[in-house]
Amino acid sequence: MLASAGILIPSTVAGLYGRGVLMERVAEFVSHWVNEAGVSDGAEFLRFPPLMPRRSFEDSGYFRNFPNLVGTVHCFCGDEEDHRLLMRTHDAGGDWTSQQSASDLVMVPAACYPVYPAVAARGPVAAAGQIFDVCSYCFRREPSQDPNRQQMFRQHERVYIGNPEGARAFRATWVDRAKELASLLGLPFQVVPANDPFFGRTGRIMIRGQIEQALKLELVTPSVAESGETACVSFNLHLDKMAQAFGLEFEDRTQPHTACVGFGLERLALAVFWHHGTDVGGWPRALVDALVSHGGRLP
Amino acid sequence: MLASAGILIPSTVAGLYGRGVLMERVAEFVSHWVNEAGVSDGAEFLRFPPLMPRRSFEDSGYFRNFPNLVGTVHCFCGDEEDHRLLMRTHDAGGDWTSQQSASDLVMVPAACYPVYPAVAARGPVAAAGQIFDVCSYCFRREPSQDPNRQQMFRQHERVYIGNPEGARAFRATWVDRAKELASLLGLPFQVVPANDPFFGRTGRIMIRGQIEQALKLELVTPSVAESGETACVSFNLHLDKMAQAFGLEFEDRTQPHTACVGFGLERLALAVFWHHGTDVGGWPRALVDALVSHGGRLP
Known part of the structure; x- marks a missing residue:
């Protein structure tokens, strides 16, 4: 259905797709919406390519937890x-x-990864905290027939670097904003505690810790896969993990907390098609108005 | 200068950069300009991620000519x-x-590469020819201190698939349009026959053929590197090479000609900074007006 409507263009590799104009219009609108909703953040706009230095990547510890998803x-x-x-x-x-x-x-596994070494290279983190805006392709090696599980997908992220209270406030604000977006897109949703698919036995212990501390929340909606809910937005508290990994410090040598919120552009767009179909004529009025007001007449 | 002004954010790997807001505004404007200038093309809008199936890539013969630039x-x-x-x-x-x-x-070496297998998979090419619009990160393994030679950079391309006359007409039209863009950006420029850096001895023979047949033209301007001119836009006739490589055919089993024009978003933006500086106050009026009219107030 998605292929025949020109929404996704399958390739000969599972989980690698091209995209047609309507898919891209919705994805771009989501990205635009994040910028508008977060305008009061005073975020610093940064863009990084979907590759990062192997050395910074090793610092992150990602391949300790998710070796099976890594691409070199x-x-x-x-x-x-x-x-x-x-x-x-x-x-x-x-x-x-x-x-x-x-x-x-x-390959960059999450849009926020290049932010931490770039900010660390600037010297001490400002005591008041700072918010960054990034958007990038991300790579995860998980070939699948489920179009929500693409090997190359885009995340629009906001990243907070500062103190623990700031990190929690940042996350709470963005949970509210994401709910507004889901409503505008006409998606039924829940925000629920979540867990990452850590690799192996040690990983299974880490999942328990992550859930107990509610470090990761996700906005989920039924979408494409019959298997249940798909996470379209994630809200993460890293405590001082990223600061430790990448050497982020305040002036007084203590380590900041970080947090990030990531909007999955492909997943949000696919959820729109799943709930409203591929014929724009049947989409909620408010959504169509918002899309047209952002990017002009719809195809 | 580019780093201290926040235009480029160097990483620990040569040729891999993040980008600040002003750099991105210029790059996005160029991409927008290509869409506006080419609106009468009736191009089909397609977007592909910066990875492609290894099998399609092998069909292309790219690693025969440029093995040193390939990333797997x-x-x-x-x-x-x-x-x-x-x-x-x-x-x-x-x-x-x-x-x-x-x-x-x-890694995708040029934005147009995923187009050919995607179009071939649809069946016979329409006799009237067709134009496609793509924009992607491209990877070339050539670590360098010259910011015009990035390992990960973006190309906005238009691709023609049809008959030989159509391919030449398409290219001529886009040479004219690119000259208009360079004038608007306030860049001195020339359009000159060019050659690709084919690998090895056989490669040196191929360069000669490419120049003699004027298959590749480039719009060049002095920029950043003191070594001379930098190619910012390329205009390529592939004859039936891509059709042969990827199995493109007309209904009557003959092979179409293809052509592409590629706008280097980073190179064009860097040329703007090179010629006009990093203070928008000193930029040509027409350029500032065009930037503001597209994306709002400049930073």
């Missing part, structure tokens, strides 16, 4: 002779990728 | 025991990436 970029570093060998390997139907070596780059 | 995505496919080994390797300061295996994904 490998490259060819050889000379002309190596290249002839590579081409011979390929032309004989062999595995030319074995001649690739790990580079110093990895 | 590798992943961890092991179980809990492998993961413990991986973590022990990392914690001992070893190379944990050797436990990554090649996935079925590669």
Whole structure:
């Protein structure tokens, strides 16, 4: 249905899709809405590409918890002779990728990851705290037939770096704003405590801790997958975990708390199609008005 | 200068940058301008993520010509025991990436690459020809201190698929439009025949062919690098090369010609800063008016 309506363009790899104009209009509107809703944040606007230095990534500890989701970029570093060998390997139907070596780059797993090392490089964090606005493709290696589980998807995130009370207030504000967005999009929703799919046995212990401390909340809605609810927005308290990982410090050498809220652009758009169909004529009036007012006539 | 003004945010890897708000405003304006200038194209709007299936990529022959620029995505496919080994390797300061295996994904080297397999999958190409609009991050493995040579950069492309005359007409139209854009941006420019940095000895022969047939033109301007001119827009005739590589056919089984024009969003924005400085107050009036009219008050 999504493919035949030109909403998603499947590729030969599961979980890797192109997008048509209507899908993109909804996704862009969500991103625009986040900017408008958060205008009083005084956020610093930053944009990072979907790759980050492997060194910063190692600092994050991500591959300790989610090794199965990580993507590293490998490259060819050889000379002309190596290249002839590579081409011979390929032309004989062999595995030319074995001649690739790990580079110093990895795929960004969440839009906020490049923020922490960039801010740490500036020196001490301001006592008053600061909010950052980022939006990026993210990579997670989980090939799936469920279009809500894409290997390459976009998150529009706001990130708070400051004190513990500020982090909680930031998150509470954005939970309210996200509920407004879900209402405007005409989606039934709940905001619920959530857990990340940590890897292995140690991971299962971490899930328990995360739920008990309510560090992660998600806005969920029924969407596409018959299996239940899909998380479209997540609201995360990191305590001082990110500060420790990336060396963020206040002037007095103590460590700030951080928090982030991430809007899944593809998931929110897909939820709109799931609930209202692919014919804009049948969409809620307020949603159509908002889309038109942002980007002009709908296709 | 670009870093201290918050235009680019350097990382610990050469050629990998974040971007500040003013840089992004100019880049987004260029992308918007391409859409407006090309509105009469009746282009089909498509968006693809910056990864593509390795199989399609192999069809393209790109790694035969530019093996040194390719990035492949590798992943961890092991179980809990492998993961413990991986973590022990990392914690001992070893190379944990050797436990990554090649996935079925590669980095997109040019924004138009995913278009050809997607269109081929639809069946025969319409005799009248068709134009597509794409915009994506592209990856090229060429670490450099020159900010015009980023490893991850964005191209806004228009792609023509149809007959040889249509391909030439499409390119001529976009050369004219790109000249208009360069004038609006206040950039001195030339449109010149160009060549790609093919790899190795066979590559050097291909360069000669490309120049003799004027298959590739570039709009160049002095920018940042003292070494000379920087290509900011490229205009390419592929003859039937892409059709052959990706299996594009007309109804009668003959192969279409293709052409593409690619606007380098980062390079065009950097050229603006190079020629006009980082203080918007000193920029050409027409440019400021156009930026404000598109995106509101400038920072």
